[in-house]
Amino acid sequence: MYREAGKTKFQINLRQHLRDQNLSGNFIHLICEIAEASKYVVNSIRTGDLGVAGTSNLYGEEQVPLDVLSDRIMRKRLMHSGVVGTIASEKTDEIVTISSNPHGLFSVVYDSLDGSPLVDLNLAVGTIVGIYQGNDLLQPGRNMVGAMYILYGPRVSLVYSAGKGVFEFTMNQLMEFDLSRDNIQMSPTADIYAPGGLRAKYSPEHDQVINYLEERGAKLRYSGGFVADINHVLLKGKGIFMYPALRDAPQGKLRLIFESNPMAFLVEQAGGAATDGLRPILDIVPESLDQRSPIYIGCKDDVEKAAEFLNAG
Ligand code: FDP
Numbered sequence: 001m002y003r004e005a006g007k008t009k010f011q012i013n014l015r016q017h018l019r020d021q022n023l024s025g026n027f028i029h030l031i032c033e034i035a036e037a038s039k040y041v042v043n044s045i046r047t048g049d050l051g052v053a054g055t056s057n058l059y060g061e062e063q064v065p066l067d068v069l070s071d072r073i074m075r076k077r078l079m080h081s082g083v084v085g086t087i088a089s090e091k092t093d094e095i096v097t098i099s100s101n102p103h104g105l106f107s108v109v110y111d112s113l114d115g116s117p118l119v120d121l122n123l124a125v126g127t128i129v130g131i132y133q134g135n136d137l138l139q140p141g142r143n144m145v146g147a148m149y150i151l152y153g154p155r156v157s158l159v160y161s162a163g164k165g166v167f168e169f170t171m172n173q174l175m176e177f178d179l180s181r182d183n184i185q186m187s188p189t190a191d192i193y194a195p196g197g198l199r200a201k202y203s204p205e206h207d208q209v210i211n212y213l214e215e216r217g218a219k220l221r222y223s224g225g226f227v228a229d230i231n232h233v234l235l236k237g238k239g240i241f242m243y244p245a246l247r248d249a250p251q252g253k254l255r256l257i258f259e260s261n262p263m264a265f266l267v268e269q270a271g272g273a274a275t276d277g278l279r280p281i282l283d284i285v286p287e288s289l290d291q292r293s294p295i296y297i298g299c300k301d302d303v304e305k306a307a308e309f310l311n312a313g
Contacts, residue, residue, distance in 0.1 A: 011178040014158070014169050023162055026083040027131075027146065030106055034129055035158055037077035038150040039175050041070045041112065041127060045119055045152050066119055067091060070112040074127065084108055086135040090128075090258035093290050095137060102135035106145070109137060111258045115225035124153035126227025130262040137289065141261030142282040149262065151231050159184075159231065161269040168235065186237045186272040188301040192221040194229040196243035196253065206244040208309045213240070213302065226254065230263050233298045234270060240298030242306070245277070251292035256284060260295045273303040277310040 012020075014035055018028040044066055064072075071091040078084045079098055085105035088095045089112060099105055108131055115125040131146040132139065148160035156171035157180065166184040169177035193213045202210070221239070223229050233239030243252045254260050264274035264281035274281040274297035281295060296306040 011172070013179070014177040017167065017169075017179050018162075021162065021164055026104065026106070027162065030081060030083050030108070030131065031146070031148070031160060031162075033077050033081045033083075034074070034127075034148065035150075035169075035177055037074050038127060038156070038158065039171075040073045041150070042152055042156050042171070042175075044069050044073070045113075045125070065116075067113045067116040070116075070127070074110055074112040078108055078110075086137060088137050088257070088289055090114070090255060095289065097135070105135070107132045107135050107137055109257050109262075111255070114227050114259065118223075118225050123223060124151060124225050124228035126151045126225065126231075128227060128259055128262050130257070130265070137257065138286050140283055140285050141256075141264055142280075144261065144265050144282075147262035147265035149227050149230070149266070151227050153228060153231075157231070159234070159266060161266050163269065166234070166266055166270045181235065184234060184237070184270045186234065186267065186270045186299055188299055189216070189238065190218050190233075190240040190299040190302045191238040192232065192236060193218045193239065193298075193302075194222045194233060194241040195220065196222070196241070197246050197249075201246040201248060202244060203247070203310075205310045205312070206242075209242070209244075209296075209306045212305065212309065226259055226263070230267070230297070234267060234272070237270075238299060240296065240302045240306070242296045243294060244296075245294040249292075250294075252294035254292060254295055256281070256286055256291045256293045257289055260293055260297070264295075264297060267297050271300065272298050273300040274298075275303055275307050277307055 078087050085099040085102040086107035088109045111128045127150040129148045146162040150158045158169045158177050168181035170180040233241050243254045260281050276293045296303050
């Protein structure tokens with residue numbers, strides 16, 4: 001976590017860490033640009049909107065809803081980064097081509113403010129990002145070259161993987177990201193479970209998964225924000241998050257490309273697993289940008305056990 005220089009210990013910042021990982025200059029630039037954008041998102045969350053979207057402020061400027069503002073912040077940063085050929089945002093659901101020659105460039109999918117309704121309740125929200133090489137966004141998540149999220153909680157943290165482990169950085173007083181957790185690893189079984197959706201709409205098979213976890217002594221922990229809930233499961237290392245198929249929503253709620261894939265990439269990198277009940281989330285070939293999928297994600301043995309229950313039905 002720290003670098004020794006004589007007797008002084010220095011924090012390792014994000015850029016230094018990325019250089020130490022021997023990642024390409026373009027990739028480092030991209031991650032750092034997203035980290036920069038997040039500082040403006042933090043500022044908007046802390047000071048902007050406050051439930052007054054649609055009204056004007058003291059200076060007659062119309063207040064922009066936070067989810068729109070954060071989307072603009074992220075989009076602008078990516079478009080001007082010079083290393084991104086294609087973007088797609090959960091907010092607009094359209095593919096934006098920045099460069100028609102994708103050679104050497106990345107395509108980026110993102111949800112700039114997941115859980116945005118929670119901001120007015122002062123609960124944690126986050127940004128989710130998936131990164132591919134080239135310009136094809138409708139490919140399995142396994143082809144991603146990197147994924148990350150930024151959690152805006154009591155602290156701001158950035159968790160990323162470029163396929164060489166999972167690392168957490170925390171924003172310091174200077175709004176720089178310092179390495180705070182090295183090579184995050186998950187245990188095989190969960191102590192906590194985070195269950196999305198309405199219990200009355202669960203299938204009997206999913207009920208069995210819940211009962212199994214409860215009987216094993218796992219405690220329910222659910223914030224209602226995907227990023228905070230995944231962060232809890234991943235950093236505790238002993239958890240499982242589930243957003244199942246519901247009776248009136250057989251594909252569940254969460255978006256495969258914008259939400260589930262980046263998180264599945266991170267959790268697999270930490271030794272966990274993610275399934276839709278039938279196959280690993282990362283192996284699903286998306287047919288559309290807005291495709292949804294049920295998800296069971298977290299400790300490997302429990303994800304496998306959940307799939308067993310679901311398939312026994
Ligand atoms: P939200 O609709 O509030 O943006 O991404 C969708 C999401 O939040 C996730 O952050 C969260 O995990 C989920 O929906 C919560 O859904 P339920 O309220 O149905 O549990």
